[in-house]
Amino acid sequence: MDNRFATALVIGSVLSLLSVIYLSAAVGTVSWYHYFTSPVLANVSETAASEFVNELEKANEKAYADALYHCNGSLGLWQQCITTQHYNTDEPSPGFHCVSLSFSDQFLEKYSQPGNHNNGIDLLRTYLWRCQFLLPLVALGLIFFGAVVGLAGCVCRSLYPALGTGALHLLAGVCTLGAVLCFASGVYLLQRSLPPPAGVRGEYGWSFCLACVSSPLQIMAGALFLWASRASRKEYSLMKAYRVA
Template sequence: MDNRFATALVIGSVLSLLSVIYLCAAVGTVSWYQYFTSPVLANVSETAANEFLNELEKANEKAYTDALYHCNGSQGLWQQCITVSLQQHHDTDDLSSDSRCVSLSFSDQFLEKYTQPGNHNTEIDLIRTYLWRCQFLLPLVALGLIFFGAIVGLAGCVCRNLYPALGTGALHLLAGVCTLGAVLCFSSGVYMLQKSLPPPAGVRGEYGWSFCLACVSSPLQIMAGALFLWASRASRKEYSLMKAYRVA
């Protein structure tokens, strides 16, 4: 194998591994979007935390969103957390921060969204509903494509053939598109939710490091796929030229 092709495959494999690590870290963490609440608006009651943790409240999007707004909430694909300030002793004014998190099950991800969040008497907001579903499905599809592409690449190594790298590259390109789609779906969903239920004054929201990891993962997958495709096509072209030269 030409050194150029071997170098392209090695770099592509490293980029693919990094993209998988970044995407897995992004999917498994909760810092996709964070809200920062001013101390004046911060909800310090235990009741708010108990309502947030109540399983029956998962269908009430407004209650969840209000808790995120008022309790320095952070939102992920599979988990949502709030930070509640609790009084340590009844005879003192000392406060301690306690993080409360709620995990979303697979069925929770398919809950319908409404044009007025939390009001089940209004029409179903199909755009937000499918954006929410796509934002957690697409990263899983991307990881599956990369895993299948790795199997195809290993089969090519066993056969000592660069042709399977063509399929590996195509799968990585599709994975990059899926990851990019998940990022766009999440950001669009956050924008539409804040448009329907605006944060109160004094609440600031920004994208977290988990979202940034997902954003970085997508171009890494695309670059890895491009390297695999180049190595496969260039080696096939060189092989055809060498064969034609020998025949001549």
């Protein structure tokens, strides 16, 4: 094997491994989006925090959104967290409380007016929410199958399977990018349907940034695998033609 192709495969493998680590960390953490609440609003958030902590309104998107707005909430793909105040001591102390979303919770419908089930279903927000957690899982699955194909190529001592590995990594990069866009669009549409109160500021967290970084890593790894496979095949064809001549 030419050193150029071996170098491309090694660099592609490292990029693929980094993308898996980044994407797995992003999926498993809750720092996709943060709300920062002013102290004045935080003092009137006991009811919203109580509903959130007790999980009485899991299907009520408005109750959850109010708690996130008023209690320095954090959004993740599988968790939502708020900062609560504990008053059972002499001095109030902040606490971090998270609610995990089950697989069935991810498929709950979103309504045009959050919290009002009498309104029609907002299909755009519903499917954006579903895609934002499904696409990263699809991307990780594609990378796993790409790794299996690549290992098969190593066993066979052939670069041809790298073509399939590259294609799978490119698809994984597109899926990861789609998940990032779906999440950002979902947050925007939620805030348009249920605007945050004055004094509440929102920004994307480091989990969101990790997902953004993992997408180009997957695309670059896929491009390197494809280049190594196609270039080696072309070189082999030229060598074969030269020998025949």
